[in-house]
Structures are given as structure tokens and as C-alpha cells.
Amino acid sequence: MVNTIEAKNLCKAYNGIKAIENVSIEVGPGQVFGLLGANGAGKTTTIECIMGTKKADRGEATVLGLDPYRSRKILFERVGVQFQESSYQEKILVCELCEETASLYKNAADYGELLRRFGLSEKVKCPVSELSGGQRQRLFIVLALIPNPEVVFLDELTTGLDARARREVWKCLSELKQKGMTILLTSHFMDEVEALCDRIMILKSGESVFCGTVSEAVAASGCEKFEDAYLKLADEEVGERV
Amino acid sequence: MKAFGTHFKTELKLSLRGMDMVIFAICMPIVVMVILGIIYGSKPAFDGASYSFLEQSFGAVAAIAVCAGGVMGLPLVVSDYRNKKILKRFKVTPVSPTMILLVQVAIYTLYAVVSLLLVYITVRLFFGSSFGGSWLQFLGAYLLVMLSMFSIGMLVGGVSKDVKTAQLLCCVLYFPMLIFSGTTLPYEVMPKALQKVADFMPLTQGIKLLKVTSLGLSTDGVLLPIIVMAALAVLCIGVSIRFFRWE
Structure with missing residues (x-):
């Protein structure tokens, strides 16, 4: 089975400063994939390189087997995108x-x-x-x-929302998931990720430090709770988080 | 086509909601025309002239909306839509962001045409002026002026860093052109020295074309204005295409 979203060794630098390096992602049909990491870890850059709104310096990405650059008109009939900034x-x-x-x-x-x-x-x-x-x-x-x-990209959908509003959005996403939609999302909320995502990737300074399921992340870190596992894997102090 | 139609309808509604173009492109030219009409009545343009001062001013006043849309409305909306990432949003749809730019051009063209009609009705109905030139030539000239003014707007909106820069550039371009190119203050009443300075403004050249064609005067001196307008359009369009920033 071909992956719905596939990215191989994406690299992107802005003015010589690397934003992401060798990021590879595979998302199968109907999967929900969570991209995690601190602010500035490269989540948005990764999504944009996959969607083709930014050109990766190296590496390649396909969505539904199509190159988002060359097949933009066909591809984006079948792909929904929500941007971080409300435009x-x-x-x-x-x-x-x-x-x-x-x-x-x-x-x-x-x-x-x-x-x-x-x-x-x-x-x-x-x-x-x-x-x-x-x-x-x-x-x-x-x-x-x-x-x-068939595929949706959601970038920090619940950032800046209160607990009730987050739950509302969360419910919406669960429904989409049940309908078999392939979703790539970024999030800062571990409860959300735990409930929604089939697989996750944790980015740190533009590089993948973990890729797998939530339970694999917990196991790999040796922690009990996923939030602790995330913090340990992302290798940052609790106080640094927003 | 469906996308263009829907966007045209909605963007026009948004533009009307903003009111600024209604004031600067629709109301203002009529007000200027009425004031000139009250001042000059049916006086001839100069002693022995075959046309009135008002008839001479028609081409100039009709250009106010083109100026307002081209160097004020268009650049501001383009830089605003880029800044809000609206243009970028189009990049993840099947439709190119160029479409929304064309929609805006169409909207400002509509403003200009509506203004032209209203200004014409005003001079015709209230001051009894007639149109002595060739409509075909006049509309051709009008189209050329529009093309070059709008291309300035695309350039300013497309390459300025942010909305603030665009606003500043718009003011620098708009107000001098509005006052000194002859759209509001008639070129003919300016002192000779000021006329020489005004000649450097592209719109002054454009208005010369509009006057010649609307009055049906000899077309001997039109080559220079035509070249200026066309060259400006080619230059601005070229630079815009090369340096346009989508985000």
C-alpha cells in the first residue's frame, strides 16, 4: 500500500540557518500523524515543505502519490489545509x-x-x-x-484556546478520524495527541528525535506518562514550555 | 470562471463595505466636476476656443478614479492580502493566487468605469457640456492610462515589505498626482513653472491623452504621452512579475 503522505530527507535552511534536517515522514491512509516539538523546532517548516508552499533545499515529498509542486491543481482538489495564522x-x-x-x-x-x-x-x-x-x-x-x-493538514489547531474550546475541536477531529481521513497535525497538547494520533514524530532543532506510536514513545523514554516521555525525548526542562 | 465570479462578487462587497473607494473614486470626481462647473460654468477654455473649460476638464476629472484605484486602492489591498497570508492560502488550493489579483484589478476597473459614466452624466446633465471627440479613441486612451496606473499599483503592492511601507508609498504617489497632475487643480490654471514639474508625472501625460481624445483635437502631440504611458506599464508589469512577493 502506498503511503498517503511521504517525505524523504527533507532539509530546509533560512539564510544559512537550518530549520529542518533529514526529516522523513510516512503516513498511511486513514492514519492520524502528530508532529510535535517546541516552538521553532521545525514543525511548520516540515508541513510547508510537504505541502509545497516552501521549497525544500533537499529531499522530496509526495501527497497522495503526487508532487505538490508540479501537480498543485490536481492535488489540492483532494487536500484540505488549515494555516497557523488565521488568514x-x-x-x-x-x-x-x-x-x-x-x-x-x-x-x-x-x-x-x-x-x-x-x-x-x-x-x-x-x-x-x-x-x-x-x-x-x-x-x-x-x-x-x-x-x-482525503487528506487534511492542521497546524496548531488548538493553540490559544481554552479547555472547553479545545475539547470542541478535539471532538471534531475524532469524527474526522472515524471517517477515515488522513490527518497530519501539529500540537502542543499531549492529551490531544495521545487521544488522536496513531503515530507521532518529535522534532528537536529541526531533526527527528523520535518517530513511532505514543506507547512506543512512553516505552522508549522509560517514563510512565506520555507527557513526561515527550519532555524527556524532546530533551527540555518543564519550565521552558509555554 | 466560477471561482472568479464568486470572488468578484464577494470582494466587491468587501470593498464597498470599506467605503474608501466609494468616497475617493466615486464621490470625489463628481464633487470636483460640480465645483469646476460652478466656477467656470460654460466659459470657453480660452478666448476663441471652440470648447468650454469644463469640456476640457472632463478627461482630467475622469482620471481621478483611475488614480485612486491604481495607486491607492490596489496596492493597499495587494499588500494587505499578502500580509494576512490570504495569497498564500490560495497556494494550497487548485486556484492560483493570481486569480485574486485579477479579481481586484477587475473591481478597480469597475470603479473607474462607473466613475467615468457618472462624471460624464454630471457634465452633460447639469452643465450641458458635450463630448466633441471620438469615444473610441478616448476609451483607448482611458484603457492605456488605467493599464499604466494599475501597473504602478501592482508594483507598489507586490514588492513593498509590509502594509506600512505600501501606505507610505501610496501617499507619496497619490497625493502629488491628485493635486499636480491636473485631475483636481486644472493644468491650464497652473503657473508655467508648475506645469513643467507636473509634466514629469505620468498621470499628467495620461491626462493630456484623455483631453486630446475627448475634445477631438489634433493628435500631433500624442506620441510622447503614449510612449510614456506604455513604457511605464511595461516597466512596472515586468518588475512586478520579477519581484512580486506572495508572502
């Missing part, structure tokens, strides 16, 4: 942003139905800027799902 126009309404996004795809999902599923029906006529943090993140999941994707 939307000032004063735009929820329905307008959804409509604009839907117009980009040949087989777009019914965004009204998606908004209903994510509890945003009442916010259709609301400016995006007036949504609460949790609502906005759910909207960005909706946007990522509008192409009816």
Missing part, C-alpha cells in the same frame, strides 16, 4: 468566506451542512472577526473540509 479578509462574513473557499473546488462540500455539523449555523451571517476563538478554529476546520478532502 481572512477584514470584515468578511462566515458565509462569504465559505462561499469563496467553496468556489475554488470542482466538488466542494455543502458548507451549510459542515457549519451545522460544527455548530456554527447561527453564525453564518456573522463577521469572522467577531467569532470566539473556539468558533473561529472550528470555522477553519470547516474551510479545510470544504474540498471534501
Whole structure:
């Protein structure tokens, strides 16, 4: 079986300073893969090199067997992406942003139905800027799902959310997982990763220090809890974490 | 096409919601035209002229919207969309970010055309001026002026580092052109020395073209303005394509 997402030896440097080095990732169909690491460890760079929004200095990446550079138009009919920065126009309404996004795809999902599923029906006529943090993140999941994707990339979906909002988003992701969607996500929350991810990779200063399942990570570290295992593997003090 | 249509509709709504282009591209030219009409009435452009001062000013006032859209509206929206990573978002869709830029160009073209019609209706209805030139030539000139002004906008919006830089450049370009290229303050009433300085502004040359074609004057002196406008467009488009930053 061909891997849905495959990256081989990705390297990328900015102005001579390395961001990632020899990162290789394989994600099978229907798997949820978590990319972990401290801020600046190279998570976003890795995702961007895989999606083709950044050109890797070395190494190669394919998604659904396609080169994201050469086959952008075909590939991104089948891939949904949520960006770390919330990039939307000032004063735009929820329905307008959804409509604009839907117009980009040949087989777009019914965004009204998606908004209903994510509890945003009442916010259709609301400016995006007036949504609460949790609502906005759910909207960005909706946007990522509008192409009816087989694969979704989610970059720090729950950062900056309170506990309740995180749980809301978490529930959404579990549903997607059950539907068999392949997901590559980055996260700072270990409970989330433990519950959602089939496999994880821990990045440290742009290099992979661990790749495997959550239980393998726990076993490899000799710790009892996954959070402790993560900290040990990522080799940083608790106080350094945000 | 579906994407273009949907984006055109939504982006136009957003632009109207912002109100600034409604004020600077739609209302302002009409106000300027009315003020000039009140001041000059049906006076001839000069003693013995076959056309009125107002008829002479029509081409200039019609360029206000092009100037506002090209060196104010367009560069600000382009740099804003890049800064907000909206352009980057298009890179992970089947549609190229170029599409959203074309949508914006279409919107500012619409503003310019609507303004042109309204300014024409104003001089025609309220001041009884007539159009003595060739519409075909005039629209050709208008298109050329639009092309070169919008290309300046793309350049400024596409290469400036952030929104702040774009804003600064826009002000530096927009206000002198608005005042000294003859769009608001008529070129003909400027002192000779000021006219010489104004001649260096690309829009001044563009307005000369618009005047010649709208008044039906001899087209002897139009080669220089045409070359200036076309060269500017080619230069700005070339540099934009080469140095445009998507993020």
C-alpha cells in the first residue's frame, strides 16, 4: 500500500540557518500523524515543505502519490489545509468566506451542512472577526473540509484556546478520524495527541528525535506518562514550555 | 470562471463595505466636476476656443478614479492580502493566487468605469457640456492610462515589505498626482513653472491623452504621452512579475 503522505530527507535552511534536517515522514491512509516539538523546532517548516508552499533545499515529498509542486491543481482538489495564522479578509462574513473557499473546488462540500455539523449555523451571517476563538478554529476546520478532502493538514489547531474550546475541536477531529481521513497535525497538547494520533514524530532543532506510536514513545523514554516521555525525548526542562 | 465570479462578487462587497473607494473614486470626481462647473460654468477654455473649460476638464476629472484605484486602492489591498497570508492560502488550493489579483484589478476597473459614466452624466446633465471627440479613441486612451496606473499599483503592492511601507508609498504617489497632475487643480490654471514639474508625472501625460481624445483635437502631440504611458506599464508589469512577493 502506498503511503498517503511521504517525505524523504527533507532539509530546509533560512539564510544559512537550518530549520529542518533529514526529516522523513510516512503516513498511511486513514492514519492520524502528530508532529510535535517546541516552538521553532521545525514543525511548520516540515508541513510547508510537504505541502509545497516552501521549497525544500533537499529531499522530496509526495501527497497522495503526487508532487505538490508540479501537480498543485490536481492535488489540492483532494487536500484540505488549515494555516497557523488565521488568514481572512477584514470584515468578511462566515458565509462569504465559505462561499469563496467553496468556489475554488470542482466538488466542494455543502458548507451549510459542515457549519451545522460544527455548530456554527447561527453564525453564518456573522463577521469572522467577531467569532470566539473556539468558533473561529472550528470555522477553519470547516474551510479545510470544504474540498471534501482525503487528506487534511492542521497546524496548531488548538493553540490559544481554552479547555472547553479545545475539547470542541478535539471532538471534531475524532469524527474526522472515524471517517477515515488522513490527518497530519501539529500540537502542543499531549492529551490531544495521545487521544488522536496513531503515530507521532518529535522534532528537536529541526531533526527527528523520535518517530513511532505514543506507547512506543512512553516505552522508549522509560517514563510512565506520555507527557513526561515527550519532555524527556524532546530533551527540555518543564519550565521552558509555554 | 466560477471561482472568479464568486470572488468578484464577494470582494466587491468587501470593498464597498470599506467605503474608501466609494468616497475617493466615486464621490470625489463628481464633487470636483460640480465645483469646476460652478466656477467656470460654460466659459470657453480660452478666448476663441471652440470648447468650454469644463469640456476640457472632463478627461482630467475622469482620471481621478483611475488614480485612486491604481495607486491607492490596489496596492493597499495587494499588500494587505499578502500580509494576512490570504495569497498564500490560495497556494494550497487548485486556484492560483493570481486569480485574486485579477479579481481586484477587475473591481478597480469597475470603479473607474462607473466613475467615468457618472462624471460624464454630471457634465452633460447639469452643465450641458458635450463630448466633441471620438469615444473610441478616448476609451483607448482611458484603457492605456488605467493599464499604466494599475501597473504602478501592482508594483507598489507586490514588492513593498509590509502594509506600512505600501501606505507610505501610496501617499507619496497619490497625493502629488491628485493635486499636480491636473485631475483636481486644472493644468491650464497652473503657473508655467508648475506645469513643467507636473509634466514629469505620468498621470499628467495620461491626462493630456484623455483631453486630446475627448475634445477631438489634433493628435500631433500624442506620441510622447503614449510612449510614456506604455513604457511605464511595461516597466512596472515586468518588475512586478520579477519581484512580486506572495508572502
